[in-house]
Amino acid sequence: MTEANFPAWAWIAVLLGVVIIAGLAFYAGRLLAQLKAQNQRRDQALAMRNENLHESIVTIAKAMEQGQCPLSEGALRLVVLLDLRVESNQAGYARKYPSLHDMYERIKHMPTHEARKQYPKAEIRKMDNEREGYEKELEDVILQDVRQLLKDFA
Numbered sequence: 001m002t003e004a005n006f007p008a009w010a011w012i013a014v015l016l017g018v019v020i021i022a023g024l025a026f027y028a029g030r031l032l033a034q035l036k037a038q039n040q041r042r043d044q045a046l047a048m049r050n051e052n053l054h055e056s057i058v059t060i061a062k063a064m065e066q067g068q069c070p071l072s073e074g075a076l077r078l079v080v081l082l083d084l085r086v087e088s089n090q091a092g093y094a095r096k097y098p099s100l101h102d103m104y105e106r107i108k109h110m111p112t113h114e115a116r117k118q119y120p121k122a123e124i125r126k127m128d129n130e131r132e133g134y135e136k137e138l139e140d141v142i143l144q145d146v147r148q149l150l151k152d153f154a
Helices: 007-067 069-084 097-108 113-117 121-151
Strands: none
Touching: 007 069, 007 113, 007 121, 069 097, 069 121
């Protein structure tokens, strides 16, 4: 078939196909650009969240090291904050800071804040004595973990 024999409708179909493909390519490009921008915003939000967590972790660890925060309360807070970090699954914080996690596991069942107020005073005293006993037992190793954590997060 020569150019002279190529019907006009075929030229229109080819031109229409090129226009459709160009339009779809433009649309796909816009979607990819939107996805890239969305991923950048997500990455920035995660980095900001991790930075805020980092700051809180260091503050609590310093307070524990200086005796300004009870070891049990600090362990509860640190374990939760470490678990919230983006890389927590790969970081192996339970292996790096075993004493903090040990304290957490021992006292995580104990009520706090408003829930604590619903227990009789004798029961609260019993839980406090148990918690304080754990603090005395684990004090040295928890403080070792806290010092290591401060080094790791410096």
